[in-house]
Amino acid sequence: MECVVQGIIETQHVEALEILLLGLCGVHRVRLRVHELCLKSGPNLGSEASEVRLLCDLEQPEPTWTVRHVGGSMRGAGADQISVLVRTMVESKVSKNVLRLFYLLGYKLDHELLRVGFAFHFQRSAQITVTVSSVNKMLKLHATDEAVPVTPGIQLVEVTAPASAENYNEVAAAVSSFCEYLAPLLHLSKPGVSTGVVPTAAAAAASLMSYGGTTIM
Amino acid sequence: MYIRVLHWQPNAGHTVSSQILAEVSQCVESINGVKEGKWKATLSFYRPVLKEQANAAEFPRDFLGISLPEQPSKYYFVLRGQRLVLEADSTIQTIMEKLQSYKTRVALNFEGFQYQLGDFQLRVGKVVSIQSESLRGIVMEMEYRPISSWEKSHKIMGEFFDIWQEALSKRSLPGHFVHMEPNFGEFGLSGQYTLQHTAVQYATIMLQMIATAQSVRN
Numbered sequence: 339m340e341c342v343v344q345g346i347i348e349t350q351h352v353e354a355l356e357i358l359l360l361g362l363c364g365v366h367r368v369r370l371r372v373h374e375l376c377l378k379s380g381p382n383l384g385s386e387a388s389e390v391r392l393l394c395d396l397e398q399p400e401p402t403w404t405v406r407h408v409g410g411s412m413r414g415a416g417a418d419q420i421s422v423l424v425r426t427m428v429e430s431k432v433s434k435n436v437l438r439l440f441y442l443l444g445y446k447l448d449h450e451l452l453r454v455g456f457a458f459h460f461q462r463s464a465q466i467t468v469t470v471s472s473v474n475k476m477l478k479l480h481a482t483d484e485a486v487p488v489t490p491g492i493q494l495v496e497v498t499a500p501a502s503a504e505n506y507n508e509v510a511a512a513v514s515s516f517c518e519y520l521a522p523l524l525h526l527s528k529p530g531v532s533t534g535v536v537p538t539a540a541a542a543a544a545s546l547m548s549y550g551g552t553t554i555m
Numbered sequence: 556m557y558i559r560v561l562h563w564q565p566n567a568g569h570t571v572s573s574q575i576l577a578e579v580s581q582c583v584e585s586i587n588g589v590k591e592g593k594w595k596a597t598l599s600f601y602r603p604v605l606k607e608q609a610n611a612a613e614f615p616r617d618f619l620g621i622s623l624p625e626q627p628s629k630y631y632f633v634l635r636g637q638r639l640v641l642e643a644d645s646t647i648q649t650i651m652e653k654l655q656s657y658k659t660r661v662a663l664n665f666e667g668f669q670y671q672l673g674d675f676q677l678r679v680g681k682v683v684s685i686q687s688e689s690l691r692g693i694v695m696e697m698e699y700r701p702i703s704s705w706e707k708s709h710k711i712m713g714e715f716f717d718i719w720q721e722a723l724s725k726r727s728l729p730g731h732f733v734h735m736e737p738n739f740g741e742f743g744l745s746g747q748y749t750l751q752h753t754a755v756q757y758a759t760i761m762l763q764m765i766a767t768a769q770s771v772r773n
Contacts, residue, residue, distance in 0.1 A: 382610045383603060384656035407650045430647040439641050442634055444603065444614055
């Protein structure tokens with residue numbers, strides 16, 4: 339299970355966001371370069387269609403692979419009252435021939451993306467991860483060196499935290515509370531609920547750059 | 556670590572029995588094997604869930620999932636026909652359940668005791684169907700601990716295997732242990748031994764045991 343919120347920020351304000359996150363999280367960022375392959379079951383496989391994501395971390399000395407299954411999100415009155423999305427999510431690290439395995443099992447490549455950016459992993463009442471990345475598409479199959487941004491000038495910010503059936507309320511509250519600190523720069527909400535950029539972002543970014551610009555170096 | 560997995564091949568007209576299992580265990584102890592504890596591995600068959608059975612040939616027929624005692628947090632997939640082996644975290648089983656594109660059918664347990672003999676570890680185990688608890692076979696794992704290189708361990712393992720076969724032959728049991736070494740290179744595995752090599756050996760043994768069972772029925 340995980341709690342998730344997303345938002346967008348203009349690329350010109352990412353440096354300011356990074357300064358803010360460095361101050362809030364107290365840890366160094368890690369670089370992110372992940373090739374994400376979304377596979378869907380072929381027409382005859384399964385009584386219902388299924389989808390699985392393969393993530394290849396290209397930032398490691400040897401590319402490492404993870405399989406991720408994202409399930410349904412919580413619904414109902416209880417879910418509506420929570421400002422973050424709570425959904426089932428299971429991951430497994432795997433050895434490198436996982437793509438071939440799923441092709442042989444009858445899965446097909448639906449689409450692939452390259453996410454490039456950075457992430458902060460830290461503890462604040464919950465294990466929280468903030469990723470800031472540009473989402474890029476490949477012009478040729480698997481050509482990660484020739485990827486171009488899907489939305490030039492705009493980057494995706496995602497805040498996630500693992501949760502369980504016993505503690506998702508507390509985790510959701512921790513994520514929500516953290517997101518309030520980012521409000522001057524961006525608005526974070528449940529995936530699928532689009533909110534656009536924040537009008538105060540430019541002023542907030544200028545303020546952050548003037549105070550903290552030198553600390554990044 | 557370098558492991559050779561063996562399975563019991565009964566003589567024509569005979570079957571495997573718990574008596575044979577007991578004799579094998581006693582033989583290990585007679586060559587000064589020190590009993591250390593229990594071990595267990597599991598093997599599951601995965602079958603595709605199909606909308607139309609007519610297209611079954613498009614999908615792999617021997618998709619196996621294996622858990623091994625050395626790494627309880629890992630799980631291994633083998634597509635024997637396509638020469639593919641994959642190591643994953645054990646959460647991959649949950650992912651497969653959620654996908655609902657493949658279901659686990661027959662599952663087998665390999666379980667018994669392990670023994671230490673100097674640089675070697677022996678595991679003797681019965682093969683039991685989870686559904687019926689009936690004895691389906693006997694397996695043995697011979698592990699040479701100090702070296703993981705196939706090239707360097709192969710000869711030492713061969714010599715130990717000969718000693719073992721000689722000790723066992725004195726009991727005049729109606730069968731013998733067989734080792735069929737898979738072509739690890741075809742599975743993309745290197746000369747450095749890993750648990751993926753063990754998973755491939757168990758997958759190969761399944762084929763042998765199925766063939767044996769079919770010939771007994773015929």
